[in-house]
């Protein structure tokens with residue numbers, strides 16, 4: 754029997770990319786963002802090349818990408834909001850929902866999954882009372898599943914604000930979130946000796962100091 758071809762409809766409209774949150778920044782926030790974006794843009798021969806760090810900058814302000822953040826990047830770099838949105842939605846590090854103080858990602862790709870990643874994600878979801886993609890009511894933890902982080906030799910891997918916690922078990926992952934919620938963030942397995950909050954991490958990714966006014 755010959756397999757029947759599968760046709761995909763091209764008549765269904767694609768839903769528009771939408772961002773929420775405030776549409777504008779207060780004047781003092783706008784002034785601060787403008788000054789810091791000047792510093793970032795000056796590092797690039799073409800201003801539009803600064804889009805990725807600027808998206809991290811506005812994410813550090815709001816905890817996610819808001820309408821105000823998208824509009825700020827577009828105005829600052831003389832791009833359209835559609836161009837900014839197209840880039841912002843391509844990379845999973847840019848978030849479209851409010852994010853907790855710590856973004857806890859559990860790798861559930863093949864190797865991590867078979868080594869226990871699926872169990873860790875399910876147990877953390879039950880422990881925190883949130884589904885993957887959701888944030889705890891106290892705003893401390895956003896739980897998500899993440900794709901392979903090229904750390905398969907340390908599977909299963911948990912990421913906190915994109916820092917590695919290697920070779921986890923359901924019990925050790927539960928201890929990580931308990932420490933985070935009690936204000937004693939644990940040290941990652943490698944790289945930095947201490948964890949930053951989500952917004953501080955976004956500032957570092959923008960190429961700035963963790964805190965406004967500090968030295969990078």
Ligand code: FES
Nearest residue numbers: 860865901902904
């Ligand atoms: S499968 Fe988890 S880091 Fe590669």
